[in-house]
Amino acid sequence: MMRKAGAKRVSGEDRTRIPWSNIPKPSLERLAQYHQIAIRAGEDGNENLSSVSLSEILGVDETLVRKDMASVGIVGKPRVGYSTGQIINKLEEILGLSQHTDAVLIGCGGIGSALLRYPGFRKYGLRISAAFDADFAKVNQRVGDYVILPMEKCRSVINTFRVKVAILAVPADAAQEMADWLVRRGVQAIWNFAPIHLRVPAGIVVRNENLALGLADLIHHLRRNNMEKEDGARTR
Amino acid sequence: MMRKAGAKRVSGEDRTRIPWSNIPKPSLERLAQYHQIAIRAGEDGNENLSSVSLSEILGVDETLVRKDMASVGIVGKPRVGYSTGQIINKLEEILGLSQHTDAVLIGCGGIGSALLRYPGFRKYGLRISAAFDADFAKVNQRVGDYVILPMEKCRSVINTFRVKVAILAVPADAAQEMADWLVRRGVQAIWNFAPIHLRVPAGIVVRNENLALGLADLIHHLRRNNMEKEDGARTR
DNA sequence: ATTATATCGTGAAATGTATCACGATATAAA
């Protein structure tokens, strides 16, 4: 029958109800975007953001923005909007970005190296403890601030730093096997860049960052658009 | 008010109804995954794939898989499943992967270089015509099979090869401006890796590959999981 | 002080998506 991993039984009465137990997936994605937008708005000196401006930036309905905000306890003022600071603080708390998150990175190829060198994720509390590769030719090479370590060191790093998150940037063939291994070592969340949908035990969090799906989606819409144009031209 | 870009009025009577005019977004994402899975299954020598196996790989309901297949005209056989070949062919047709797609890549930094060197997108019909960067220090350097060109050559490449797709891997500050410029030059689809939601005129296709959102999502779920565990421990 | 209005907040309705329940059918087994 197959129960969705991590499915939640929401006990009816729950005095300690915390808002983020239950945020719908689409809403969560938007919340993360509000956060990004609020940070940039703050940098530009805007102290407030209205549901209308947010809705225009993201191309969604303004009511939806207000519902999202209400759902996480961000309150706005009529004629003013939401406080940029409150959006940032509340969302960082809810998204879990206010605490540091330690991670290991596996696979220092093209994508892995780009991620290692990218400073942007520090704002999300991400701290990459160490980077690993199976290729001995890469071991001991430097990438950004890191020196690539051999896989046999991975186990002890995970244990020592109690790492709960792995960034997986290895070839597709190795990804599932690697994921299984990481889970056995105590990793609880995997950010996967290989173009396969990883299967993990219930309770383990996976985010499959399958770029090829994005490309397929883009091409599909492009073709559809062009078809319509031709179609229109023929018809009228 | 705000009308969603590219919104479609589906004329009631339409003899030339083509399946891919109307595929729901979640369904489209799954279809692209079926395609990936079918390709790997084919390489492993499996001639058939059942809705059950697909549903287990992706963690979705098996009925959903059958509905998806039916929606694009892929028909299966009782007790056998769907033909791997039919899945691949039909989905490549529908996703538009059977035709070549020319693209330019803007911004040859960490992500841009990784994309340039990655061979995997060729299977999706993607052909990167040329890669550009604004940094003169990078111009003329090689990345994989490419030599980085200066931005001033971009216009003529787009015109000459009638490029309709741009891969945008520039810093967030430059992304919207760059997108506007590309649209003015005739680009119809943008695959954006900068962590902002690009705004484009109706009729232009954008896919925002906002990796930071993925990270935020992952961290959120990890925290939620851990909270639940603690919560459970305290309660029982 | 009064009025106007931009904006928030929210229940109700509409829409979109997934699941259930069950009949049909092709293959394998008896």
Next chain:
DNA sequence: TTTATATCGTGATACATTTCACGATATAAT
């Protein structure tokens, strides 16, 4: 040949998410 069964196909139903409609309120203008 007959029976059993794994799997497909699909209408009906349930669930999730968005949009609509409208009242409430804080600020700015008069």
